[in-house]
Amino acid sequence: MINFEDEIKKFSPSLEVEDIEDTIYNQDLTDVADLFVKMIKDNQGD
Amino acid sequence: MRCYNCGAELSEHSFCTNCGVDVALYKRIMRISNTFYNEGLEKAKVRDLSGAIVSLRQSLKFNKSNIKARNLLGLVYYEMGEVVAALSEWVISTNLRNKKNVAADYIERLQSNGTKMENLNSSIKKYNQAYQYCLQPDGKDLAIVQLKRVINLNPKLVRAYQLLGLVYIATGRPEPAKNYLLKAKEIDVNSTLTLKYLQEADRMIEALNAGKKTSLKDKLTGNTQDNNPGVTKYVDDNEYVIQPIQMKDKRGSGTVLNIILGMALGFAITFFLVRPAIIQAANDDAQEKINNINLQLDAKNLTITELEKANSEYEDRIKSMSDSLNAYAGTEGTLASMESLLKAASVYLSNPENYLEVADYIRSVDETAWTEDTSENYKNLYYALKNAIGVSVCDAYYAEGNTAYNNKQYDDAIAYLEAAVFFDETDADAIYLLATCYRVAEKDTEAQDTYNKIIELFPNTWYSGRAETYLAEYSDTDD
Numbered sequence: 001m002i003n004f005e006d007e008i009k010k011f012s013p014s015l016e017v018e019d020i021e022d023t024i025y026n027q028d029l030t031d032v033a034d035l036f037v038k039m040i041k042d043n044q045g046d
Numbered sequence: 047m048r049c050y051n052c053g054a055e056l057s058e059h060s061f062c063t064n065c066g067v068d069v070a071l072y073k074r075i076m077r078i079s080n081t082f083y084n085e086g087l088e089k090a091k092v093r094d095l096s097g098a099i100v101s102l103r104q105s106l107k108f109n110k111s112n113i114k115a116r117n118l119l120g121l122v123y124y125e126m127g128e129v130v131a132a133l134s135e136w137v138i139s140t141n142l143r144n145k146k147n148v149a150a151d152y153i154e155r156l157q158s159n160g161t162k163m164e165n166l167n168s169s170i171k172k173y174n175q176a177y178q179y180c181l182q183p184d185g186k187d188l189a190i191v192q193l194k195r196v197i198n199l200n201p202k203l204v205r206a207y208q209l210l211g212l213v214y215i216a217t218g219r220p221e222p223a224k225n226y227l228l229k230a231k232e233i234d235v236n237s238t239l240t241l242k243y244l245q246e247a248d249r250m251i252e253a254l255n256a257g258k259k260t261s262l263k264d265k266l267t268g269n270t271q272d273n274n275p276g277v278t279k280y281v282d283d284n285e286y287v288i289q290p291i292q293m294k295d296k297r298g299s300g301t302v303l304n305i306i307l308g309m310a311l312g313f314a315i316t317f318f319l320v321r322p323a324i325i326q327a328a329n330d331d332a333q334e335k336i337n338n339i340n341l342q343l344d345a346k347n348l349t350i351t352e353l354e355k356a357n358s359e360y361e362d363r364i365k366s367m368s369d370s371l372n373a374y375a376g377t378e379g380t381l382a383s384m385e386s387l388l389k390a391a392s393v394y395l396s397n398p399e400n401y402l403e404v405a406d407y408i409r410s411v412d413e414t415a416w417t418e419d420t421s422e423n424y425k426n427l428y429y430a431l432k433n434a435i436g437v438s439v440c441d442a443y444y445a446e447g448n449t450a451y452n453n454k455q456y457d458d459a460i461a462y463l464e465a466a467v468f469f470d471e472t473d474a475d476a477i478y479l480l481a482t483c484y485r486v487a488e489k490d491t492e493a494q495d496t497y498n499k500i501i502e503l504f505p506n507t508w509y510s511g512r513a514e515t516y517l518a519e520y521s522d523t524d525d
Binding site: 007017024 | 106107111128129130131137138163166173177213
């Protein structure tokens with residue numbers, strides 16, 4: 001049995017076109033490759 | 047694939063042939079990213095868009111510069127009606143690689159179609175409004191109306207179908223819920239949320255059908271508590287027919303009752319559905335008007351501020367100019383002095399013998415008002431005129447002063463003699479008589495100053511001797 005109140009929490013307002021800029025700037029683009037390169041460079045620094 | 051250290055193209059070796067760093071792990075990370083991309087691509091091909099999103103995001107977590115994965119992720123979002131998410135991915139993609147990137151083409155295609163873009167944005171706004179209705183206790187009907195509009199504008203927006211399905215289920219209407227959820231499933235075949243709601247809708251439909259069947263069976267077997275004597279019941283083929291015996295008699299009153307019920311229903315719909323929408327629209331209009339008025343008010347405030355600033359600047363300038371003018375045209379200012387000097391020159395040029403009139407004008411010139419900016423020519427003219435008439439004027443005023451002194455009219459005598467000394471300081475008789483007048487008139491300070499001046503101008507003369515004597519007397523008196 002589905003509970004509407006619980007289910008509606010799974011939804012959220014959709015991003016509008018005006019929000020694109022913020023969405024892009026706020027994206028964390030750090031990837032595993034970045035972490036790996038940083039780790040290697042940190043080790044070399046030591 | 048390029049080396050993370052030097053940027054050289056990597057070979058099949060586990061180290062960079064250019065700089066020698068170990069790239070085994072780096073290559074593995076890149077391979078994992080590609081594996082997730084392939085998985086995402088396979089899922090996208092069979093329309094498992096939700097699954098594709100998960101895989102592609104994983105791929106980008108390993109390698110953010112996996113352009114193919116990012117572009118495909120944008121496409122998947124676009125296919126699900128999520129334009130903003132799609133555009134974000136494509137914009138990032140074009141920033142990472144600005145040449146030979148299909149994402150630029152996607153963005154251009156989308157932006158070139160203004161109407162479509164406007165519709166998509168409008169659909170998102172309406173979806174957000176519908177979502178807000180859903181959060182209100184009695185907003186489900188409005189949410190249904192709004193979500194249907196959203197779907198008309200953006201027929202691929204999966205989340206709109208899902209929300210609509212949920213609202214229909216929540217309002218006990220599983221059939222339309224199922225229809226919309228099936229449409230969502232056509233776009234994204236493997237969304238857990240869609241499948242869950244579909245399952246619920248099926249369960250509700252089954253329950254309803256089971257209830258109907260039980261009810262029908264009871265009626266067919268006569269196992270019913272409805273023993274209304276006013277009806278005739280019979281089975282025609284597979285249909286169970288219930289016919290009221292007095293149908294003709296009750297038809298008129300039934301019609302009236304139906305009309306009344308219909309009107310009541312109409313009023314109820316108007317009250318619960320249309321009225322809130324009208325109120326909302328009126329509120330929106332009012333809010334828009336308030337916003338417009340606020341904007342106008344801001345603009346006017348800005349204008350007023352600018353005008354006040356300009357006014358203040360003008361006032362400062364007026365004050366500055368007024369100060370300058372006052373400096374020139376004060377009570378004994380330069381303008382008046384200049385006018386007097388010009389008149390003096392004019393009178394002197396027309397009749398040099400009229401030196402007393404010239405003298406009056408010359409005395410009107412205020413030497414103390416002169417500044418560094420005062421013209422040299424102006425000063426030269428002043429001194430030239432003063433010197434030209436000086437001796438004659440001094441003699442004339444001395445004679446008048448002497449007469450007044452003899453008549454013991456000391457104030458008049460002082461006025462004449464001050465004028466005489468003003469025009470000719472070198473006239474010892476005039477200055478000595480002036481000092482005498484001061485002394486007799488008991489203007490001691492002026493008398494002592496004048497005696498000091500006599501000693502300074504005419505040293506070792508009878509005048510200076512007398513001056514010293516009188517000054518000594520003043521000294522004795524002070525002691």
